[in-house]
Amino acid sequence: MNLLWLAAVPHPLKSGGGHPVPWVTSLAHKLVEKGDANITILSYNPYVAQDEEVVHKGIKYVFIKVPEDKRDVLRAFSGRIKRVQNYLKDVGNEYDLMHIHGAEQQYHVIGANVKIPKVLSAQGFTREYYKHLPKRPEYRHLAWLVAGYYEKRFMPTVKHFICRTHWDKSVVRTMQPKAVIHHNWELLRPEFYTAIQPATDREPNAVLFVGGDNYIKGISEALQTVDMLRKKIPIRLIVTGSGSKQSLLKLVDKLSLHNIKPDDIEHRGMLSAAQLWDTYHEAFCLLHPSYIDNSPNSVCEAQLAGLPVVASDVGGVSSLVKSYETGLLTSLNVADIAEAVEQLWQNTSLRNTLARQAREISLERFDQQQIVDITESIYQEVLANP
Structure with missing residues (x-):
């Protein structure tokens, strides 16, 4: 043909x-x-x-x-x-x-x-x-x-x-x-068909956001979520994609966030598939609080590799994520997002269950x-x- x-x-x-x-x-x-x-x-x-x-x-x-x-x-x-x-x-x-x-x-x-x-x-x-x-x-x-x-x-x-x-x-x-x-x-990219291996020497403490400084992908909501949770749990935020740490810190100031400090944020720029897969090992969840999306590859890749996902219930995302089965769906309200992220932080069993079930379905889906x-x-x- x-x-x-x-x-x-x-x-x-x-x-x-x-x-x-x-x-x-x-x-x-x-x-x-x-x-x-x-x-x-x-x-x-x-x-x-x-x-x-x-x-x-x-x-x-x-x-x-x-x-x-x-x-x-x-x-x-x-x-x-x-x-x-x-x-x-x-x-x-x-x-x-x-x-x-x-x-x-x-x-x-x-x-x-x-x-x-x-x-x-x-x-x-x-x-x-x-x-x-x-x-x-x-x-x-x-x-x-x-x-x-x-x-x-x-x-x-x-x-x-x-x-x-x-x-x-x-x-x-x-x-x-x-x-x-x-x-x-x-x-999907071949690197993500390999399951990530949970660290045995330390507990992952990062929330991973791969939308750079993109407003529509929810960078403001991601920063506000981590700021809210920093009041009670020692998490950090890893951002990949567009922008810079300086642009993130400017947004922190613009949003008047006081609990998230410069050392709590990393901006790693544009990563290769292998680099992103490695970064998964530092995170306990992928956060995707996007305003609109159809079938975001960032969510698909995380599910396939076995990283739990917290995502906003917009566009076509609920065709990928079934809440409490293959991830957690939330509104765009920061309190709702923070509650879901905190659940994954506190409940290792839930984290492992969501990761396993999402990977099983993703291996068939993709x-x-x-x-x-x-x-x-x-x-x-x-x-x-x-």
């Missing part, structure tokens, strides 16, 4: 350049390894010097040079859309099927005029995320407003969708009532061969009913 994937992927031979999207590239490699598919991944990129094609590990990558986001947003991203559409005019019909990874970055708009069978993997939805932006205007307000328009306007041009949670299925049906919805999970097989089955269904 000759497959064309439209996805925001980084250059495989250059460092930097965006999110590594391991769920996309891992699946591509697994499909190509089976020998039943040829895959071309088409991606726009403002940072390449010119249009570029490269073959890496059996996958062909095509990067189309487009204007920078902050310039192109003033033209409603028409520059990027037209540049990639012009490329597809000549080659789009050479493929058997188009797999669009996400609607946030207009790839479903770009592929709309190519008359081959299509399927779109739902990721996040900008229209929904826009509602949770900080009130202070910034670039994202304009960019996400434009992206949200394209989501709604062009979603009906796609018939088949791959979804993971009750929430993404509901959002898709709202924008495309005639959608044919298929269920499949995404591949079984690599099963995900590959279901993907191939979905492709056949799309071809049979385009």
Whole structure:
């Protein structure tokens, strides 16, 4: 099968350049390894010097040079859309099927005029995320407003969708009532299929937050939770991702937090999968108090590796976490979050039970061969009913 994937992927031979999207590239490699598919991944990129094609590990990558986001947003991203559409005019019909990874970055708009069978993997939805932006205007307000328009306007041009949670299925049906919805999970990074080993010489005392200084991921709630709990238990906060310790301490001052001291916070920056897996051993829980999420990989990876999760009950998170079975769900009220975190701190038996049960379910949910097989089955269904 000759497959064309439209996805925001980084250059495989250059460092930097965006999110590594391991769920996309891992699946591509697994499909190509089976020998039943040829895959071309088409991606726009403002940072390449010119249009570029490269073959890496059996996958062909095509990067189309487009204007920078902050310039192109003033033209409603028409520059990027037209540049990639012009490329597809000549080659789009050479493929058997188009797999669009996400609607946030207009790839479903770009592929709309190519008359081959299509399927779109739902990721996040900008229209929904826009509602949770900080009130202070910034670039994202304009960019996400434009992206949200394209989501709604062009979603009906796609018939088949791959979804993971009750929430993404509901959002898709709202924008495309005639959608044919298929269920499949995404591949996770291989490091997290190995269970973490509880320390025998010390009790883990850290709350782990992997959302950096991202407001929507709940950094304010994470800091307030640890501040509240520091009144009575000796916990600390490890933050990974964007930002810096300085930015966290500024937020501590802004929130007027007095119990959490500089030595109680670590900011470790962007970690590799192996580094994050190692960090799990220092924590007694992953805290994910996000304002909105579909199927956050941070939660999935922690469950798979056996780190207990406390997460806000928003978006599709309850499709991953069943409270008191595979984690603890809370509201975004800091007192509720703190109560759940304290429960895990005080109750080692509960911690171990949640970790074990979440890992058992996750090993089935994220079984690599099963995900590959279901993907191939979905492709056949799309071809049979385009």
